[in-house]
Amino acid sequence: MKKNTQSLFRLDGQVAVVTGAAKGVGAATAKVLASLGARIAALDSDETGVRAVAKEIENESKAFVFDISDVNAGRRAIKSIARDFGRIDILVNVAGICPRLPFLKSSVSDWDLIFNVNARSQFFLIQAVCPVMKRQGGGRIVNVASTAGRTGTFSNACIYSGTKGAIAMFTKSIAREVAGDNILVNCIAPGVLDTRLMWDLPKENRESLCQQIPLKRLGRPEEVAHCIAFLVSKECSYATGATFDINGGWLML
Numbered sequence: 001m002k003k004n005t006q007s008l009f010r011l012d013g014q015v016a017v018v019t020g021a022a023k024g025v026g027a028a029t030a031k032v033l034a035s036l037g038a039r040i041a042a043l044d045s046d047e048t049g050v051r052a053v054a055k056e057i058e059n060e061s062k063a064f065v066f067d068i069s070d071v072n073a074g075r076r077a078i079k080s081i082a083r084d085f086g087r088i089d090i091l092v093n094v095a096g097i098c099p100r101l102p103f104l105k106s107s108v109s110d111w112d113l114i115f116n117v118n119a120r121s122q123f124f125l126i127q128a129v130c131p132v133m134k135r136q137g138g139g140r141i142v143n144v145a146s147t148a149g150r151t152g153t154f155s156n157a158c159i160y161s162g163t164k165g166a167i168a169m170f171t172k173s174i175a176r177e178v179a180g181d182n183i184l185v186n187c188i189a190p191g192v193l194d195t196r197l198m199w200d201l202p203k204e205n206r207e208s209l210c211q212q213i214p215l216k217r218l219g220r221p222e223e224v225a226h227c228i229a230f231l232v233s234k235e236c237s238y239a240t241g242a243t244f245d246i247n248g249g250w251l252m253l
Contacts, residue, residue: 009233012037015085016232017078017129019068019121020095022049024195025144028221029092032229034059038090041081043068060085068095069116071124078128088132090232093122093143096163100156111159118163123170126185130178138182140232143171144224147191147247164189168243175241184240186231191247194218214249 016033020026021042030053034040040061044050047065054063062084066073082088096118101110122143133139148157149164168187175185192209210216224246230236231244245251 009229009235010037011090011229011233013039014089015039015041015081015087016090016092017041017043017081017088017125018092018094019043019125020093020144021053021063022046023053024094025190025193025221025224026092026094027053028225029094029228030054030061031057032222032225033090033092033232034061036229036233039085041085041088043077044095068121069113071120074121074125075128078125078132082132087136088129089136089139091125091129091139091141092228092232093125093141093167095121096144098157098160101159102156103158106159114159115163115166118160119166119170122167126174130181130183133183134178134181139184140236141174141183141185142228142231143167143185143187145171145187145189145243147189147245147251150189150243150245150251150253171243172241179240184231184236186239186241187243188224188227188231189243189245189247189251190219190224191245191250192218193224194220212250213247217248219246219248 011033016038018026018030021030022044030040030042034057040057041064042050042054042061043064045067050063054061064077066077126141145167146164148161149168153161171185171187227244227246
């Protein structure tokens with residue numbers, strides 16, 4: 001039998017757009033996809049951070065700095081990426097915020113800000129990128145939600161939970177509409193990760209959270225990034241409209 005020496009999950013020559021790429025899961029995803037051969041368009045409002053990440057990537061990469069909540073800026077960014085790179089094969093929507101806001105003190109402006117950054121941005125970036133992917137014969141899209149969008153979350157983050165639930169639901173609906181164009185759209189729902197959001201918590205709170213997780217630890221951004229790498233690879237060719245839980249067993253559906 002002839003031995004298959006081709007590496008799995010390679011992304012050689014593909015163009016991957018990653019939002020929220022200045023830190024955390026976004027930065028880890030940009031680096032992991034680049035390590036598999038992808039050319040990276042790294043997007044973030046943090047100019048210093050996103051340029052530093054793009055500089056770390058050895059193969060072709062470019063940083064794009066813009067406000068993710070600005071729909072028109074997002075559309076312009078997609079046009080620029082398609083022009084500069086010649087194509088877009090992958091979109092990974094990571095960018096998001098989680099202000100701690102008590103429900104009874106949350107304002108309309110709080111609602112608008114969190115939904116615009118977390119959910120509206122993903123929806124309209126997908127809308128902008130799908131025509132590009134359709135012309136190429138297909139593509140892969142991964143939206144980052146959260147365990148909070150599956151079960152609700154810790155106190156003082158109900159708007160955040162709502163945005164993450166919205167992401168999971170519009171992922172399913174969009175996936176149905178674009179499946180005929182060979183565009184696969186999936187969602188991941190990470191649990192608590194070892195990122196800046198958790199560093200802001202008191203040590204005792206982090207330890208208490210870990211005790212609720214069967215694996216007894218926080219997740220690492222790279223662990224989420226490697227799941228994303230599978231979802232955007234050619235090997236993942238029959239999954240669309242799905243939400244993948246990555247939470248150390250905290251939530252098992």
